[in-house]
Amino acid sequence: MFVDVAKITIKSGNGGDGAGSFRREKYVPRGGPDGGDGGRGGDIVFQTDPGMHTLLDFRYHRKYEAQNGEPGSGRLRQGKAGSSLTVKVPVGTVLRDADTGAMIADLNVPGENRVILRGGRGGWGNVHYATPTRQAPSFSQPGQKTKSYDVYLELKSIADVGLVGFPNVGKSTILSMVTAARPKIANYHFTTLTPNLGVAQMDGMAFHIADIPGLIENAHEGAGLGHDFLRHVERTRMLVHVVDVSGSEGRDPVEDFDLIMQELSQYSEKLAERPQIVAANKTDIPGCEENLEKLTAHCKEQGIDVVPISAAANQGLQTLMRQVVQLLRQLPQDDAPLEEERPLESLEKGDEYQVEVRDGTFVVTGTFPDQLLRAVNLEDPASMQYFEKRLYESGLVDELRRLGAQHEDTVDFGGMEFEFWD
Numbered sequence: 535m536f537v538d539v540a541k542i543t544i545k546s547g548n549g550g551d552g553a554g555s556f557r558r559e560k561y562v563p564r565g566g567p568d569g570g571d572g573g574r575g576g577d578i579v580f581q582t583d584p585g586m587h588t589l590l591d592f593r594y595h596r597k598y599e600a601q602n603g604e605p606g607s608g609r610l611r612q613g614k615a616g617s618s619l620t621v622k623v624p625v626g627t628v629l630r631d632a633d634t635g636a637m638i639a640d641l642n643v644p645g646e647n648r649v650i651l652r653g654g655r656g657g658w659g660n661v662h663y664a665t666p667t668r669q670a671p672s673f674s675q676p677g678q679k680t681k682s683y684d685v686y687l688e689l690k691s692i693a694d695v696g697l698v699g700f701p702n703v704g705k706s707t708i709l710s711m712v713t714a715a716r717p718k719i720a721n722y723h724f725t726t727l728t729p730n731l732g733v734a735q736m737d738g739m740a741f742h743i744a745d746i747p748g749l750i751e752n753a754h755e756g757a758g759l760g761h762d763f764l765r766h767v768e769r770t771r772m773l774v775h776v777v778d779v780s781g782s783e784g785r786d787p788v789e790d791f792d793l794i795m796q797e798l799s800q801y802s803e804k805l806a807e808r809p810q811i812v813a814a815n816k817t818d819i820p821g822c823e824e825n826l827e828k829l830t831a832h833c834k835e836q837g838i839d840v841v842p843i844s845a846a847a848n849q850g851l852q853t854l855m856r857q858v859v860q861l862l863r864q865l866p867q868d869d870a871p872l873e874e875e876r877p878l879e880s881l882e883k884g885d886e887y888q889v890e891v892r893d894g895t896f897v898v899t900g901t902f903p904d905q906l907l908r909a910v911n912l913e914d915p916a917s918m919q920y921f922e923k924r925l926y927e928s929g930l931v932d933e934l935r936r937l938g939a940q941h942e943d944t945v946d947f948g949g950m951e952f953e954f955w956d
């Protein structure tokens with residue numbers, strides 16, 4: 535089975551808690567605080583592996599969690615950092631946020647490493663909280679707890695050349711003649727159900743060719759198998775558009791050409807504008823001359839070259855491949871991301887907030903409340919003091935005052951309600 539989409543859950547490691555311990559020495563009844571910091575949690579890293587070609591592994595293994603940082607301990611001992619987890623994916627994998635559909639990363643460079651989620655910060659041990667007035671703070675900071683995210687993986691194969699055309703026109707036959715690939719070939723529609731990839735060599739150049747299932751009218755709306763697989767040619771540098779000029783199925787080659795172009799442009803304008811060469815196939819069948827002439831004239835108007843071939847009889851394939859190489863040599867390698875990348879919430883930036891007044895309640899949203907709430911223990915009075923300190927430091931208290939908040943007004947802080955004391 536060919537798997538080219540998968541959904542997995544990823545989570546970076548929690549930060550380890552800071553320690554709240556006190557020095558113990560002979561003859562010193564109560565030493566100062568000596569609790570060490572917690573270790574930072576491990577990151578989630580994605581790495582492209584040129585040896586991988588499917589997302590099959592992700593069918594069976596769906597949860598990816600990096601290690602948590604260890605808590606700090608007495609005598610200023612720092613907790614061990616959690617190990618990062620590296621997730622290997624095929625080159626050409628696109629990551630999407632399953633909730634929003636936004637593209638997180640387009641991993642199209644072989645061997646690249648990308649940190650997708652950062653581990654949580656380790657909490658501070660109580661040694662950091664020793665102040666002149668609080669010589670023996672019982673408060674230590676919990677490690678930052680990380681969230682887990684559902685992400686989609688989509689594989690967009692990277693090939694230099696994509697074979698497109700109606701079903702049964704001979705796409706797989708071409709691939710089998712010019713590369714070592716052995717795709718299934720048969721005289722019926724939708725013989726090819728999953729993309730095939732092969733490597734061709736010509737004039738000292740090696741390049742990848744992708745053969746996808748045949749397209750039909752309305753493929754862009756999901757008809758046939760077309761739409762799902764167009765993503766495999768989305769990233770190709772050029773197309774070989776295969777047209778059956780024998781008219782064997784009562785079809786008109788010029789109409790076929792136009793219909794496929796329409797499908798391509800409805801899927802993506804960029805794809806339709808990709809440089810292409812038309813392979814007029816099945817020229818061994820008698821009576822195709824008129825069709826060939828019409829198609830050649832039609833394509834010439836659009837500046838597209840037509841190469842007559844017979845894939846089954848191995849005629850014209852060398853000329854076709856030679857023209858492909860000539861075109862490829864002129865085309866730049868384009869590894870720009872397909873869309874704008876939007877990283878998942880960054881744990882480093884936890885200080886953004888917005889305040890809105892709704893029915894007399896001051897509603898605070900953003901990464902600041904989210905992350906502060908995750909880092910404090912609301913039942914511990916010392917932790918609450920720290921919480922309050924952060925509210926002042928962040929400027930939120932001033933902002934609430936500026937917006938007219940008064941003593942005992944209700945504040946909704948990231949979902950938690952409290953009364954404003956001023």
Ligand SMILES: Nc1nc2c(ncn2[C@@H]2O[C@H](COP(=O)(O)OP(=O)(O)OP(=O)(O)O)[C@@H](O)[C@H]2O)c(=O)[nH]1
Nearest residue numbers: 701702703704705706707721724725726748845846
């Ligand atoms: N006469 C003739 N038949 C050909 C030629 N090329 C391919 N065929 C035949 O056409 C049929 C379809 O070929 P395939 O290569 O499977 O076509 P395809 O475009 O990959 O088809 P799908 O995978 O269904 O989209 C097979 O029976 C081939 O033997 C050719 O040049 N001449």
Ligand SMILES: [Mg+2]
Nearest residue numbers: 705706725726
């Ligand atoms: Mg095929």
